[in-house]
Amino acid sequence: MHSRTIRRWSVIHTWSSLVCTLFLLMLALTGLPLIFHHELEHLLGEAPQLRELPADSPRLDLQQLVEAAERARPHEVVQYLGWEADEPNGVVTIMAATAGTEPNSSHTFMLDARSGEAVAMPAANGGFMMLMLRLHVDMFAGLPGKLLLALMGILFVLAIISGVVLYAPFMRRLPFAAVRRDKSTRLRWLDLHNLIGIVTLTWALVVGVTGVISATADLLIEAWRNDTLAAMVAPYRNAPPLTQRAPASDLLQIASQAAPGMQADFIAFPGTRFSSAHHYAVFMVGSTHLTAHLWTPVLIDAQTLAVTAVGTRPWYMDALAMSQPLHFGDYGGRPMQILWAVLDVLTIIVLGSGLYLWWVRRRAPRAALRDEVVA
Amino acid sequence: MRQATFALPTVLALLGAAGLFAALLGDGWWDALAWLGLGLPAVLGVWPLWPRRG
Numbered sequence: 511m512h513s514r515t516i517r518r519w520s521v522i523h524t525w526s527s528l529v530c531t532l533f534l535l536m537l538a539l540t541g542l543p544l545i546f547h548h549e550l551e552h553l554l555g556e557a558p559q560l561r562e563l564p565a566d567s568p569r570l571d572l573q574q575l576v577e578a579a580e581r582a583r584p585h586e587v588v589q590y591l592g593w594e595a596d597e598p599n600g601v602v603t604i605m606a607a608t609a610g611t612e613p614n615s616s617h618t619f620m621l622d623a624r625s626g627e628a629v630a631m632p633a634a635n636g637g638f639m640m641l642m643l644r645l646h647v648d649m650f651a652g653l654p655g656k657l658l659l660a661l662m663g664i665l666f667v668l669a670i671i672s673g674v675v676l677y678a679p680f681m682r683r684l685p686f687a688a689v690r691r692d693k694s695t696r697l698r699w700l701d702l703h704n705l706i707g708i709v710t711l712t713w714a715l716v717v718g719v720t721g722v723i724s725a726t727a728d729l730l731i732e733a734w735r736n737d738t739l740a741a742m743v744a745p746y747r748n749a750p751p752l753t754q755r756a757p758a759s760d761l762l763q764i765a766s767q768a769a770p771g772m773q774a775d776f777i778a779f780p781g782t783r784f785s786s787a788h789h790y791a792v793f794m795v796g797s798t799h800l801t802a803h804l805w806t807p808v809l810i811d812a813q814t815l816a817v818t819a820v821g822t823r824p825w826y827m828d829a830l831a832m833s834q835p836l837h838f839g840d841y842g843g844r845p846m847q848i849l850w851a852v853l854d855v856l857t858i859i860v861l862g863s864g865l866y867l868w869w870v871r872r873r874a875p876r877a878a879l880r881d882e883v884v885a
Numbered sequence: 886m887r888q889a890t891f892a893l894p895t896v897l898a899l900l901g902a903a904g905l906f907a908a909l910l911g912d913g914w915w916d917a918l919a920w921l922g923l924g925l926p927a928v929l930g931v932w933p934l935w936p937r938r939g
Binding site: 678702708712713716803832836841843850856 | 890891893894902905909910919926929
């Protein structure tokens, strides 16, 4: 590689990483506890604990659960009901002052599907895990915060790509995984930076790109509302406001008839951002490993309970849905979580060593630097 | 030797990618492939940081 080309890539690598490093360090540090959020919630006693009931206890229907929710929080309305694989007797319930209230002002708890008892989910509403999550997602700055982090993610990807380009001239004369321990501290950390950087490459790229996609979730959901959802509810554009809502009791049966072979993941109530003002939207997922992440909405007229549309999925919503497991690493069992944590810590070391290398390099004379790239 | 420089990193990158997507497709052997694909980079990254004598 021409030395001028190397210098150009070096400038790209230096500045793309310098600008994003502090944000990336924050993301890597807050992401670490988030990998184990389920386990930590149990440890902190913040996981919802349902009462022991006989295995054959009858279950309430959905409308009875909605009424139980409204009794638990009398001045609020139900926005979403959702299901979790590891608590089959519980229904995650999200309520807020109005259906359209923004997500961060909502309250999340669990309803016992057998008794209708409301069980607190403290981690979903505040505390340490929520602090980590909010710092990780938007730094408490809403959409501008998410978009800033998306931009930092793009710079991170640029830093990775330019790092790979620079790997060639730096490692040309060295065997793979060589670390020159007997030379200067700087050379030792340069070799470590290159080695750890190159082996964690795929993982860092995937987590970086899926992070950028997740950070733009608000925009993707808005796009979905404007094209797919708007087309599905077009006949209701001039309909009078909904006054009488049919009971939610049979929504699951209706939805599974409309989307055979799929299961309900969550129900969006009329007026929320995942539904229209006139519909219950039941979001169904497939039963294979892969399709379990992909949503197909079934729109049900909230007055007549007629199925008015079974949604097709635009590609960008699939991309958003697939980004979740690939970003959080929660899809391959406990060993996967541990590997995720190790790779996260290794990324912190790459970021830290990069900062160190930049710092000592600034002060070193140019001639000494030429030794780094073995000509 | 440019090719040799990137030979092993390419193998590792492809195994890592296979691992990342394998666990999306199923359990059992699919998970095992994922642990191998991401385990290799993890071990290779941690190994040189391990304090050693001499």
